[in-house]
Amino acid sequence: MNNIIWEYSITRFNYLGLFLMKGKTSCNVSATESKKRSPARKKDINKRLLSLFFIFEREREMGASVSVPERSVHQFTVKDSSGKDVNLSIYQGKVLLLVNVASKCGFTESNYTQLTELYRKYKDQGFEILAFPCNQFLYQEPGTSQEAHEFACTRFQAEYPVFQKVRVNGQNAAPLYKFLKASKPTFLGSRIKWNFTKFLVSKDGIVIDRYGTMATPLSIEVCIHSLPIQIVLSYTIICDVGFMFCG
Template identity: 85%
Template sequence: MGASSSVSEKSIHQFTVKDSSGKDVNLSNYQGKVLLVVNVASKCGFTESNYTQLTELYRRYKDSGFEILAFPCNQFLNQEPGTSQEAHQFACTRFKAEYPVFHKVRVNGENAAPVYKFLKASKPGLLGSRIKWNFTKFLVGKDGRVIDRYGPTTPPLSIEKDIKKALGEA
C-alpha cells in the first residue's frame, strides 16, 4: 500500500519519537541494541500476559543489549483511553516496566507515526501494511533493520530464541 512507497528510511535509528511526557527521543540512542517494538494498551485482553512477559524478557536480556520500546495506542476499540503519562504509569506501576513507554501513537492510517510506517513497510503482516491489533511486535536488529514481525497472539516469551539469536547468544 502507500506506506511502503513513502518510507525512505533504512533504519529505525533515523527516527525521533516523543517520550511519555512529550520530549524528543532520537532512536539513534539505541544503535547497537536489539529492539522489540510493541504497540501496547492497558485495557486489552492481551494486556496482562504481554506486559508480564515483556517485563520478564527485559529483565533477562537488558544487560545483553536488549531494549523494549513500548508505544501506547488507542486505535483498537479505545483500549488505551488515558494520556501517554497514564499509560507509562500503568506499565511501570502495575507491571514493573523498566523499559521506555513512549507517547501515544497511531499505528494505522494516514496519521500513523512515521516509525510505524517504517516498521510496517519493512515487514508486512497478514493484513499487508496494517497492524492487526494491540501487542503486535517487531524485532529489530542491532543495525536498526526489522528482523521479524509477530502478531498480537504471539506470547513475548515464545520469541526468546529469536531475541537470543539477534543478540548473538544463540
C-alpha cells in the first residue's frame, strides 16, 4: 500500500511540474496581489512548496543509481508474453531500442505507431525493438502480458517482441531495468518517470542514451541510423527537463 501511495504522489508531482512548465499556472504574483494574501494563506503556500521540495528530494534519493554487476544487456534473461525465458544474448550484433509500453496512456497511439514505422524501416539493417509492458504509471497497462502483446500486434501491427509485464521502478523492478537505469540516470535520478521511456543500446549491449516520453521514436531516428558508424553519437538534448522529457 505504501508503494502505491508513493507512486501516486510522485505522479501528481510530475503532473504539477508539467502544468507549471506549460504556463497554466504562474508563480509571478504582483505586489498588490501579494499584499491581499493573509499571513495564514502565505504560510500555507510556503508549506505546500516545502512539501513539494521534499517530495522532489525523496524522488531523487529513491531514483539514485543502483550498482549492478552486469555490464551488458546481453547478460540478462527475460520472459516473453507467454512466460518463456528469452536470453538477450540472441540480440548480439543488433542495435536495440528498449521501451516500457502501456496500452491506455495518452502517448500510446503516437509511440506505438512510430515504433512500428521505425521497426519496419530498420529491421533489415540490424535494428530491434524490445517492448516491456508496465502497469506502474496510473495502472495504464491493466491486462495480462498476453493481452498487452495482442494489443500491440493487432492494433499497431507490431512485428517486434512484446515481453512479459515488468516493474521498472522500486525494489521489485526487473533486473534488466535496474541495469538500464544505473547505466543512464538523469539529473532527476535514475527512476523511470512515465510510460514510453526509451533506452538505445549498441550492438555490444551497452546503453548509449536514454529518452523520455516526449522524445518520439522517429525523433531519435538519426541516432539509430548512425549508431553502426559512430556509436558515441548522442542525439537527444531535450531530455532531463521535467517529468515528460526526463525518462
